[in-house]
Amino acid sequence: MTAPAITVPPGTGIGDAAALMLAKKIHRLPVTDGEGKLIGIVSRTDIFKPLLNMDASYTMRTDSGAVVSLMSGDEFEEVLRASVSRGPAPATTLPTWQIKYLYDGSCPMCQSLKGVLERQDHARGNIMFVDISASDYSPAQNMGIPLDDAMKTIHAIRRDGSVLTGTEALRAMFSAVGLGWAAALSDLPVFTQIVDAVYDIISKYRLPLSGMLDAVVAAKRLKMSEKGVTTCENVEEECEVIF
Numbered sequence: 001m002t003a004p005a006i007t008v009p010p011g012t013g014i015g016d017a018a019a020l021m022l023a024k025k026i027h028r029l030p031v032t033d034g035e036g037k038l039i040g041i042v043s044r045t046d047i048f049k050p051l052l053n054m055d056a057s058y059t060m061r062t063d064s065g066a067v068v069s070l071m072s073g074d075e076f077e078e079v080l081r082a083s084v085s086r087g088p089a090p091a092t093t094l095p096t097w098q099i100k101y102l103y104d105g106s107c108p109m110c111q112s113l114k115g116v117l118e119r120q121d122h123a124r125g126n127i128m129f130v131d132i133s134a135s136d137y138s139p140a141q142n143m144g145i146p147l148d149d150a151m152k153t154i155h156a157i158r159r160d161g162s163v164l165t166g167t168e169a170l171r172a173m174f175s176a177v178g179l180g181w182a183a184a185l186s187d188l189p190v191f192t193q194i195v196d197a198v199y200d201i202i203s204k205y206r207l208p209l210s211g212m213l214d215a216v217v218a219a220k221r222l223k224m225s226e227k228g229v230t231t232c233e234n235v236e237e238e239c240e241v242i243f
Helices: 014-024 044-053 073-085 108-121 147-152 166-176 180-185 189-205 212-226
Strands: 028-032 038-043 060-063 066-069 099-103 127-131 155-158 163-165
Touching: 014 028, 014 044, 038 044, 099 108, 099 166, 108 127, 108 166, 108 212, 155 166, 163 166, 166 180, 166 212, 180 212, 189 212
Parallel strands: 099 127
Antiparallel strands: 028 038, 060 066, 099 155, 155 163
8 A cells, every 4th residue: 555545534425435446556445433543445446436327518638647627526416426326327328348448549459459349249349448548538438547558558448447457358358348268368379379470460461350360469458468469569670550
């Protein structure tokens, strides 16, 4: 835990707690009484999960690292409380996505991965794509994930609000579009050797991707992630899209 611990007293507003978490880049806030005794704890999931089902008109934006609410603190708290009290939206209006992929639209490697996921999803909407390089990227609508953290490695968010990163995020996304088998086979040394060979051919001749070639890219991406390569920021040489 960060020392000294950043705490809040009982009765702290939801909006104030959310702003403090984003400003300090922390994921949990201990709640302490007047004597400093721990009486509870609140997490980002507790605060930001209700935002996943909020109306699109309720938005927040990030500007030079500072989170600015388009509503007053009281209004923001009212919206959060209303979101929790009214429960899930009717089944006909619930989003269909299983997992949300925070990708960097300015990163060719991320764009290539996005293309694989889109093709294999076959327009079923199992994955929601959020471009973190867009000017309107909102941490508040994405479990409080700051832009600089999202840029450093792959982030994915499940419908239940849980946040996945790196290899874990890749495996979850590939499973969501039916490429879980390729993820499983990527752990086999023999399959890995085949993938490396085919991947080199794809890269050299810019072969169009589809079907089995998407599976090859999926397996290769997992092995790259295990080595710490998940975005163009992790690549020293020029980062190119695979066609």
